[in-house]
Amino acid sequence: MKKNYISHMIIWVVSLVIGLWIWHALTMPMNHHDMMNHSQHDPMQMSMADMWAMLEWQTWDDLDKAFLEWMIPHHQWAIDMAEFLVDAKHPELKQMWVEIIEAQQREIDQMNKWLVEWGYTN
Numbered sequence: 706m707k708k709n710y711i712s713h714m715i716i717w718v719v720s721l722v723i724g725l726w727i728w729h730a731l732t733m734p735m736n737h738h739d740m741m742n743h744s745q746h747d748p749m750q751m752s753m754a755d756m757w758a759m760l761e762w763q764t765w766d767d768l769d770k771a772f773l774e775w776m777i778p779h780h781q782w783a784i785d786m787a788e789f790l791v792d793a794k795h796p797e798l799k800q801m802w803v804e805i806i807e808a809q810q811r812e813i814d815q816m817n818k819w820l821v822e823w824g825y826t827n
Contacts, residue, residue, distance in 0.1 A: 770825040773816045780809040780816075 783805060790802035820826050 766823075766825070769823065770820070773820055773825065777813055777816050780813045783809045784813075 787802045787805040787809075790798045790805075793799050793802065
């Protein structure tokens with residue numbers, strides 16, 4: 706009796722795992738597989754929804770690496786945009802320009818350091 710119960714439980718668990726795998730495959734965004742190789746995509750050309758879809762399926766090291774690799778260009782973009790403030794009329798915006806560049810560069814440097822420390826660089 707106990708042997709029969711265990712074999713039924715094993716069949717039930719395997720069926721559940723297969724069912725969840727099929728459900729995941731069917732509900733996954735169509736472009737998920739393309740997004741997995743995010744080195745081919747420019748973060749600034751993607752919408753927030755695209756980036757969200759790319760990150761939401763990641764876990765552990767894949768998530769950490771993908772997040773850092775996408776946030777570094779995002780922060781660089783903020784620095785690039787802030788450069789326009791050098792010609793701002795209001796001194797408050799010029800001060801913001803300095804603060805943005807300092808803060809974003811500090812975070813870029815930290816994220817690059819983590820990429821190396823955690824072995825995510827090639």
